[in-house]
Amino acid sequence: MSTPTLRVAVVGAGPAGIYAADILAKTDLDVSIDLFERLPAPFGLVRYGVAPDHPRIKQIIVALHNILQRGDIRLLANVDYGTDVKLEELRQFYDAIIFSTGSIRDADLPVPGIDLEGSYGAADFVSWYDGHPDVPRTWPLDDEVVAVIGAGNVALDVARVLAKHADDLLPTEVPANVYEQLKASPVTDVHVFARRGPAQVKFSPLELRELGHVPDVDVVVYPEDFDFDEGSNQAIKSSNQTKQVVKTLTDWTLREPEELTASRRIHLHFLHAPVEVLGEDGKVVALRTERTELVGDGTVRGTGETHDWPVGAVYRAVGYFGSPLPDIPFDDAAGVIPNRGGRVVDPEGEHLPGIYATGWIKRGPVGLIGHTKSDATETIRNLAEDVATGGEAAYTAVERDPEAVTTFLRARGVEPIDWKGWELLDAYERSLGQPHGRERVKLVPREDMVEISLGRRV
Numbered sequence: 001m002s003t004p005t006l007r008v009a010v011v012g013a014g015p016a017g018i019y020a021a022d023i024l025a026k027t028d029l030d031v032s033i034d035l036f037e038r039l040p041a042p043f044g045l046v047r048y049g050v051a052p053d054h055p056r057i058k059q060i061i062v063a064l065h066n067i068l069q070r071g072d073i074r075l076l077a078n079v080d081y082g083t084d085v086k087l088e089e090l091r092q093f094y095d096a097i098i099f100s101t102g103s104i105r106d107a108d109l110p111v112p113g114i115d116l117e118g119s120y121g122a123a124d125f126v127s128w129y130d131g132h133p134d135v136p137r138t139w140p141l142d143d144e145v146v147a148v149i150g151a152g153n154v155a156l157d158v159a160r161v162l163a164k165h166a167d168d169l170l171p172t173e174v175p176a177n178v179y180e181q182l183k184a185s186p187v188t189d190v191h192v193f194a195r196r197g198p199a200q201v202k203f204s205p206l207e208l209r210e211l212g213h214v215p216d217v218d219v220v221v222y223p224e225d226f227d228f229d230e231g232s233n234q235a236i237k238s239s240n241q242t243k244q245v246v247k248t249l250t251d252w253t254l255r256e257p258e259e260l261t262a263s264r265r266i267h268l269h270f271l272h273a274p275v276e277v278l279g280e281d282g283k284v285v286a287l288r289t290e291r292t293e294l295v296g297d298g299t300v301r302g303t304g305e306t307h308d309w310p311v312g313a314v315y316r317a318v319g320y321f322g323s324p325l326p327d328i329p330f331d332d333a334a335g336v337i338p339n340r341g342g343r344v345v346d347p348e349g350e351h352l353p354g355i356y357a358t359g360w361i362k363r364g365p366v367g368l369i370g371h372t373k374s375d376a377t378e379t380i381r382n383l384a385e386d387v388a389t390g391g392e393a394a395y396t397a398v399e400r401d402p403e404a405v406t407t408f409l410r411a412r413g414v415e416p417i418d419w420k421g422w423e424l425l426d427a428y429e430r431s432l433g434q435p436h437g438r439e440r441v442k443l444v445p446r447e448d449m450v451e452i453s454l455g456r457r458v
Contacts, residue, residue, distance in 0.1 A: 006031040006387060007397045009094040011081045013037035014044020016359025017100035018064045020376035021073045027384055032402055033073045034094070038080040039133065040417055040449040041425060042068065044102060048130045051157040052172035053164070055439075068419055076406070077417040078450060082326035084414045091354070093405040095397050096383055098356040099325060099337060099344070100376075103365040107319035107335075109149065113277030114316070118143070118284030122150065122158050122317035129161055129182075131175035133446035138177070141185035143312025147287045149274050150317030151194035152202040156211055158315050159190045163217045163264045173433065173440045190266045191309060193289055195273040196300050198225075198249045199232035205244035211266065212252070218262040221252045225270040231298025273302060277314050286310050320365035328355070337361050342379025343386070354396060356383055421453035428452045 006029050010017045013035045021033050041047060043061050050057045068075055079085060081101075090097055106121030113119070118140075127135045141162075148159045161169075166183035174182075194201050212219050226249075228236075235242045249268070272289040279285055286308045292300035322335035329346055331338050337357040338345050344355040358379040359372050387394045399405070409416055425443065432441035443449055451457045 003030070003392065004395055004400055006096070006395065007094045007400060007402075008033050008096045008098065008383075009036060009090055010034070010098045010100060011036045012044065012100035012102060012359070012361075013042035013075065013077065014100065014102050014359070015046060015060065015064060016102065016361075016372040016376060017044070017098070018042070018067055018073075019373050020098055020100055020358045020380060022067045023373075023376050023380045024383070025072050027380065029384060029387065034402070034405065035068070035073055035075050036079050036081060036085075037075070037077040040078045040421075040446060040453055042075060042077060042422060048132045049126055050130070051126070051161055052130065052174040052442075053160070053169055054157075055172065068422075071419075074402070075417070075419045075422065076409075077422065078453070079409060079414055079416050084409065084412065087327040089408070091396065093397055093399050093408070094354075095395050096354045096356065096387075098342075098358055098379065098383070099328065099361055100357070100359040101323070101325060101361045103320040103322040103335060103360040105321045105323055105335075106316060107321040109274070109316045109318050111274055111276055113279055113284070114314075116277055116279040116284045117282050118279075118313045119277050120313065120315050122148075122154050122315050123320060125158055125161075125315060126154065129174070129178050131178065131442040131444040133444060133449060137444065139181055140313075141181055141187065144186050145189045145311045146187060146191070146313045146315065147309060147311040148190060148192045148315045148317055149287075150192070150319075151196065151200070152317065152319075153204055153207045155192055155317035156203055156207050158317055159192050159266050160211060160214060160217075162187055162315075163190045163266050164214050165216060165264070168215055170436075171438060173429070173438065173442045175442045175444050177444065188264055190264075191269060191287075191311065192266065193269045193272045193274060193287070195271075195292060196298070197227050197229075197232055197270050197294055198246050199228055199235045199242055200298055201245060201270070203245055205241055205248065208245055208248050212248070214266075216262045217264045217266060218260040219252055220260060220265050220267045221249060222267075222269065223253050225268075225272070226250070226253060227271060227294055229294035229296045229298065231296060232294065235298060271300065272307070273300070275306065278308065284312060284314055287314055320360070322361050322364070334364060336364050341382045342375075343382055353386075353390075354394075415450070415454060417450070417453045421455075424455060425449055425453045428458075 010021045106123040128139045271292045275290045276288040291303045291305040324330035339357045342356050343351045358376045429440040
């Protein structure tokens, strides 16, 4: 007797979810795949986590677009797992469920004063300037001098967007409300603080070099912040990326003061660990850092020497963190769904049949977007193995008609947005940009996105 078509739900339509769906669609399995997304638009981190002035990275959307455009993976956006549909309900319609919900929260930075007014998480700021529909439309940009804590590309993105003249963002898809507020920002100086040395930062060479080409923004580095121990030298020798980063930073130390003539500055500080955010009347007034020193293996220790930097706002870009999902095990310390090779496991370490994870919610927020492909390959390989060894027992869905789930959602008052809906929104955003010679202007309000995608507005 032939087996039925395998029904699989993928929860999260960012790169991880789309890659997993694509790899699954190309297996030998007879499979029907639905891709759920809580937002009205797909593409996750690429749409809402990459700075608008990085169109090269956003070209990943083209590849993801081509996958979904094929038609063998059904998009069901505007459906929130845990609210609109629960796990036991999904199980009625699907034999397997893959969670690819990513990591969208800011990791904690446990220093005194971090909760003061004027202290922000980078993830929230990135969501704002990328036009995420679930964050406020306004952002408090009231300060001339700002601090950014972090030594990765997100810290660079935050610093660059804060310091860049808003008119230089106009060729991008930056939302109108974001442009207007950045245009009015009084910022002159953005200080970026890294706990370790120049050889330990996680900047990519291209991102760092791009920082040096922002119009009317100087990058300022300080020779006293440059130190290299044996671990640093080894990192430079063994990694071409580290070598390029160190060369770019070192070249900047050679510039003469008279060469720095821009109206805005991004200051890169190394070997400075944040120890306290200082405030008055509940508002940020300074950041206190402790000078650190390398100890030989690339790690650092505190020296006891502190410095107070007068700033009006502090942004922490110290990493992302996963969020727990209803009815799914969660590791609160690591911020991931506990799993073995993508197979979700319960607190006793037993695999929950038919439940899988991929992407950052599986392994944590490390690696570039492209790394999610190998991640998804492992998860799909194990899913396919489970189906093969499980036989008929692997086919657990009671409702096997693909239309049953959409009928169920609509009866609940949920309006799923399919691929044609995304194409309507895509065309609308492009039409907003066309009169201004821009590829698109991103639509921000959720209700507007839904109305356009469902064909109620043109």
